[in-house]
Amino acid sequence: xxDSLLPVTxxxxxxxxxxxxxxxxxxxxYLARVKRIEGQARGIHRMVDEEQYCIDILTQxxxxxxxLEGLALGLLDDHLRHCVVDAAKxxxxxxxxxxxxxxxxxxxxxxS
Amino acid sequence: xxDSLLPVTxxxxxxxxxxxxxxxxxxxxYLARVKRIEGQARGIHRMVDEEQYCIDILTQxxxxxxxLEGLALGLLDDHLRHCVVDAAKxxxxxxxxxxxxxxxxxxxxxxS
Amino acid sequence: xxDSLLPVTxxxxxxxxxxxxxxxxxxxxYLARVKRIEGQARGIHRMVDEEQYCIDILTQxxxxxxxLEGLALGLLDDHLRHCVVDAAKxxxxxxxxxxxxxxxxxxxxxxS
Amino acid sequence: xxDSLLPVTxxxxxxxxxxxxxxxxxxxxYLARVKRIEGQARGIHRMVDEEQYCIDILTQxxxxxxxLEGLALGLLDDHLRHCVVDAAKxxxxxxxxxxxxxxxxxxxxxxS
Numbered sequence: 001x002x003d004s005l006l007p008v009t010x011x012x013x014x015x016x017x018x019x020x021x022x023x024x025x026x027x028x029x030y031l032a033r034v035k036r037i038e039g040q041a042r043g044i045h046r047m048v049d050e051e052q053y054c055i056d057i058l059t060q061x062x063x064x065x066x067x068l069e070g071l072a073l074g075l076l077d078d079h080l081r082h083c084v085v086d087a088a089k090x091x092x093x094x095x096x097x098x099x100x101x102x103x104x105x106x107x108x109x110x111x112s
Numbered sequence: 113x114x115d116s117l118l119p120v121t122x123x124x125x126x127x128x129x130x131x132x133x134x135x136x137x138x139x140x141x142y143l144a145r146v147k148r149i150e151g152q153a154r155g156i157h158r159m160v161d162e163e164q165y166c167i168d169i170l171t172q173x174x175x176x177x178x179x180l181e182g183l184a185l186g187l188l189d190d191h192l193r194h195c196v197v198d199a200a201k202x203x204x205x206x207x208x209x210x211x212x213x214x215x216x217x218x219x220x221x222x223x224s
Numbered sequence: 225x226x227d228s229l230l231p232v233t234x235x236x237x238x239x240x241x242x243x244x245x246x247x248x249x250x251x252x253x254y255l256a257r258v259k260r261i262e263g264q265a266r267g268i269h270r271m272v273d274e275e276q277y278c279i280d281i282l283t284q285x286x287x288x289x290x291x292l293e294g295l296a297l298g299l300l301d302d303h304l305r306h307c308v309v310d311a312a313k314x315x316x317x318x319x320x321x322x323x324x325x326x327x328x329x330x331x332x333x334x335x336s
Numbered sequence: 337x338x339d340s341l342l343p344v345t346x347x348x349x350x351x352x353x354x355x356x357x358x359x360x361x362x363x364x365x366y367l368a369r370v371k372r373i374e375g376q377a378r379g380i381h382r383m384v385d386e387e388q389y390c391i392d393i394l395t396q397x398x399x400x401x402x403x404l405e406g407l408a409l410g411l412l413d414d415h416l417r418h419c420v421v422d423a424a425k426x427x428x429x430x431x432x433x434x435x436x437x438x439x440x441x442x443x444x445x446x447x448s
Contacts, residue, residue: 003158004151006175024163034157039116041153045146046115051136054191058217061184062224063118065177069224069334072173077327079166080304085312085323099309103301105170110293110333111447112174112181181446189439192416197435200421211421215413222405222445223335227382228375230399248387258381263340265377269370270339275360278415282441285408286448287342289401293448296397303390329394336398336405 026078033071040064072109076102138190145183152176184221188214250302257295264288296333300326362414369407376400408445412438 041064047057080102087098153176159169192214199210265288271281304326311322377400383393416438423434 003155004148005155005159005172027160027163030160031157034153034160036116038150038153038157041146041150043115043117045143045150047117048139048142048146051139054187054195055213055217057187058184058191059220060117061180061187062217062220065180065224068173068177068180072170073327073331073334075166075169075173076330077323079170080308080327081323083166084304085309085319088309089313095309099301099305101167103297103304105167105174106300106330106333107297108171108174109330110297112177185439185443185446188442189435192420192439193435196416197421197424197431201425207421211413211417215409215416218412218442218445219409221442222409227379228372229379229383229396251384251387254384255381258377258384260340262374262377262381265370265374267339267341269367269374271341272363272366272370275363278411278419279437279441281411282408282415283444284341285404285411286441286444289404289448292397292401292404296394299390299393299397303394307390325391329391329398332395332398336401 026074030071030074033067033074037064037067037071040067069109076105076109079105138186142183142186145179145186149176149179149183152179181221188217188221191217250298254295254298257291257298261288261291261295264291293333300329300333303329362410366407366410369403369410373400373403373407376403405445412441412445415441 040060044057044060044064047060084098084102088095152172156169156172156176159172196210196214200207264284268281268284268288271284308322308326312319376396380393380396380400383396420434420438424431
């Protein structure tokens, strides 16, 4: 199982400040979604391998992009409701850091 | 190997009109890209399974979305250079149909 | 001065719950940005009127879209820091409503 | 009338190679669209000036972004049908240059 994740340049070891990730309440639902996304990526791989028609591949790429947006929006909503609000309630630098981090993540999504 | 592709509602059996897909000249390069994309999707699956930090998962989703955009733009460029231009040269309904199909694909990418 | 705003279908008279909008601290900065955005829109109008080259118009459209994204991300960041966090601190339905509203706004930005 | 267009760094004096821009057949329709877009930008300016609610401003920004996407997709479709296809038919460097230019414009739209 070789993943192709981007190297994480900054350590974001925030586990100390956000013990229970918001999305865990729905972990089963999220796992089903990422499994489907993995299947979509596998399907696109197969389409290229089988030399299918360009436009049909582009349609599947647009569908996968939409699925990824939906996943990201779900995770972000949970993150705002849990980590960010909790940190903001306790206030201070921690709250500020979580808000800045969430805004940066939103910017990456809007611009990607 | 269970793919999760969208059902294709309209048959786009264009193989008759566009025998050699533009991207085939670079098939090796495209296969390497889709393999990496599949690895990125697998990595995101693993991150959710291991309950990693939301923001780190969002970063990887943005990276995968960018990789998909790059793949789509490459396929589209090849498609315009080959299928669309060839069909437009021969003119008539075929040329018109290919142009309309390409514009619809571009619209899906811009809006997804 | 005829604006072309979308009709607002739901009244969002939230002024009662969020008296001082987050962005007001930087109102001057935001006014400068929206003035520039208005100028960009006017410039695109003029380019079409003067029958300039398509590709140059598309370049200016992409620049305006990026400027709008930047404006939206700035407003959203201020909104999260003020209205959403304040409402979440006081908790209850109000906090929940503000979070849902912010998530819906983020979704519209990511998908537009 | 002070426009805020980006400085065009590369001269794209393509008028010699593409005398009649594709969109001119529909100039009236395009002028109506850009007028409406200008009105939307003016409306957003006014909303900030009147210190309206953040979320309502974000909604109008998303609507303007969608309108710009629609305009860009229309211009691009016309450009492909006229300039690009004509240049590709005459072939050679000119055809190649037009295709590369169109693909770059598509990439800016997809990524903006």
